[in-house]
Amino acid sequence: MKIAVLPGDGIGTEIVAEALRVLETLDLSFETESALVGGAAYEAHGHPLPESTLKLAKEADAVLFGAVGDWKYDKLERSLRPEQAILGLRKNLGLFANFRPAICYEQLVGASSLKPELISGLDILIIRELTGDIYFGQPRGRRTASDGHFPGAEEAFDTMRYSRPEIERIAHVAFQAARKRSKRVTSVDKANVLETFQLWKDVVTEVGKEYPDVELDHMYVDNAAMQLVKAPKKFDVVVTGNMFGDILSDEAAMLTGSIGMLPSASLNASNQGLYEPSHGSAPDIAGKGVANPLATILSAAMMLRFSLNQAEAADRIESAVKHVLAQGLRTADIWSEGTTKVGTREMGDAVVAAI
Amino acid sequence: MKIAVLPGDGIGTEIVAEALRVLETLDLSFETESALVGGAAYEAHGHPLPESTLKLAKEADAVLFGAVGDWKYDKLERSLRPEQAILGLRKNLGLFANFRPAICYEQLVGASSLKPELISGLDILIIRELTGDIYFGQPRGRRTASDGHFPGAEEAFDTMRYSRPEIERIAHVAFQAARKRSKRVTSVDKANVLETFQLWKDVVTEVGKEYPDVELDHMYVDNAAMQLVKAPKKFDVVVTGNMFGDILSDEAAMLTGSIGMLPSASLNASNQGLYEPSHGSAPDIAGKGVANPLATILSAAMMLRFSLNQAEAADRIESAVKHVLAQGLRTADIWSEGTTKVGTREMGDAVVAAI
Ligand SMILES: CC(C)[C@H](C(=O)O)[C@@H](O)C(=O)O
């Protein structure tokens, strides 16, 4: 088994280092190989996703990813900016199924913006399609408008699109995930306005017939954005497209108040996956040793479960994380009165010790 | 002055009736004419936006709109569904500037999902572009995919687009609105992925140079969805495109917990406008006399201010609404222990009396 380790920028190196230490503690047999990605790769090789990094990621069974990005790259042309690395990896590895759990840990209920009774016990799984939609649709670019409100003016455009098999495969992922949980799927669309999401709704409904034991409902994206705030616990598995999933998964993550705790997995058809924390590269605190490594450590657990067939080891990591929370250890982002503030390394130490 | 009155479906008739009573109390000189729209118009004329209704709306100085929609029309082909009426009105009247305030009334702080300290005093103005973007972009439809992941498969597609002048005019609306408030604008985009929103960001930045007294910042839509939950009071004026605005304005509205209180205005270049509550047609409570008419009454106030040049009368309505809240009167949606539950009509009566 081979893991490609891509720490990236900002706090990426620090948090990935802790996840690796946790993995090593488990005494499993796997090989790791590191490479640069994002801004770090741009500095060294002139491109955020160098050929060698992509090759390594493709050959590995799984990719453990830190984070990419820094304000200082904002002025670069789009194709050279750090976030192109993550889009390039998704596309080239065919990572179409993104799992974004939004879980509220009991000890961290107070960190949420929401009233405790609304958020306590929250456990949503957002499944976001990750290789289609307006993220990758062609054509896109700039041109002179030939119609619309201002014919002759400069305009920019993008293409939203989904094909039937793309929707089918992500729908199957969602229904299968729901079978292992509370057997409910909410499909989020905008079928009242968009042709793409009318097809989405039609196909998800069809696929749903193969899962008569799973309850399916449909919700417009604007309503979903509201219901997540109003009554988040009503959701269980949510499946949606790439663009709406980007927005809703971040909204749901922030509802928990502890985005520093939330892992994510992006899988392709052969269960090869990329695992990364749900949060970003936080350049403002990079190198200070204060970042929360738990989302990355939990991403490593997802990696063991989904791509490396080591569910038991994954369980051990997840229990260890619960244990350190119960011990009252907190990094700055989740710290509150009465708990013990620790740094990145100490948090890693505590998880290692708990294992 | 002529007001086209389009009550629509569900609770639309009840809430618009109260707004009209409030308007009549003010003793202004205007003419009103009513017409069917949405499902009601479909039943009577076979189309959700009959020619006669559109003509009336075009000729009027302002449109007072209730709500449209009912589950029973879900099976109709898209072009006949109630919501096409609202899209048709926006397009045909050129209502490109949508004002969606998200205000938390002090007496209703408890209705929010958020902790009181995060929401108390909230006063955001979301300005959503309303006639462009993927809502109206051509081409759109179904076809056989010629490339992508599954060439040869059936696919559906839509076109996202914005032209420079479309962005310029909505940016001016936002900066001008900010000048009357706390002089801060947040422009929401997804320039890291979408060509359309790279142009959006560029043009908003350029227009911003004409308003050196207004502070401009840019935020990605996924981050905006998070920051709205985390610290909504950090926002003042938010300007964004049609699709992102649909999602974020509903999210922001629900943060207040009292969407039954939130009005909206949609204006064109000549300040002709359509005014409607931010909530929907609520078919489940239609005809029961329990719906909250205040969002519609406050929409009528916006109408007086923006389209009918009657700012003073608008102030009187807004003060009257604050007065009835202070009296402790509440419709069911905003009722809480210790306040007096009233129906639609009684709430209208109270506002009339307060004026
Ligand atoms: C960095 C950006 C391109 C990316 C996305 O929009 O998908 C990020 O927001 C995410 O959700 O992983």
Ligand SMILES: CC(C)[C@H](C(=O)O)[C@@H](O)C(=O)O
């Ligand atoms: C009904 C629907 C077409 C509409 C929209 O998406 O614009 C609604 O959600 C709104 O925000 O007014």
